[in-house]
Amino acid sequence: MSDLLVIAFDDEASGFELRAELVKLQAEYLIKLEDAVVVTRPEANDIQLHQTLNLTAAGALGGTFWGTFVGLLFLNPLVGAAVGAGSGALAGYLSDYGINDDFMREIGNKVTPGGSAVFLLVREMTGDKVLDRISDFHKGGRVIQTSLSKEDEDKLRAALAGSQAPLVPENAASSETA
Structure with missing residues (x-):
């Protein structure tokens, strides 16, 4: 099952930079993306979808x-x-592959004019390494919506805030009590 992540920025450039970084991470086999779309809102009533794959x-x-x-x-x-x-x-x-365009336009209305949002459909990822790399994008990046667990969403929010929460292996707590 894939996870949906929506991360918003106050400027357009940061959204494109994050998507480019995630494409690099995919080339390094640290993440598998099904879809990565940058939604920009240059003006109040104008929402543009920048797909990674031109299906036409x-x-x-x-x-x-x-x-x-x-x-x-x-x-x-x-x-x-x-x-x-x-x-x-x-x-x-x-054809509409990946994230539904109408859904992206609906969420795109929440983006401030002049800003952007990155919509990601993630199949798999190596969480700690990906969070390390995207922690550089704490320039106003904020999580709008995810399908992650509350714990993983909090880690993502912390990474975007520039104070990445330490990732503790699940069985580390049981080894401390032994």
Whole structure:
């Protein structure tokens, strides 16, 4: 099961910087992200979603490949590629992978104008190492919503506040009493 995290900032740049850092952490196999979207609110009534994956382009690319392949079978690869690209782009545009766009827009209304929010759908993470790395983002970062346990959410809040709570292994308490 994946966990949802929403972290807001008073400026747009911090949201993009956090997402870039998390992408680096993913390359280091410290976190597995299903989705990472930065929502910005340049003006009071304007909410923009900055997706990490352009599904329309991905669909067009896949559709072009399969359309060309099918077109080769029927001796008309150009028509097959065109039809495949069009249908793939449409399918990519209509699909909503990851975090629901309407949900992000609804929460995005809580972001101050000129600010941003990072929406993360996390499959797995090495908590202590990830918290160490994101503790540099305590420049006004605040947790808006998570699906984490209360204890893990408190650790995230502490890391964003710049005073990371120590992570005690679950069986450490039992070894102290022995």
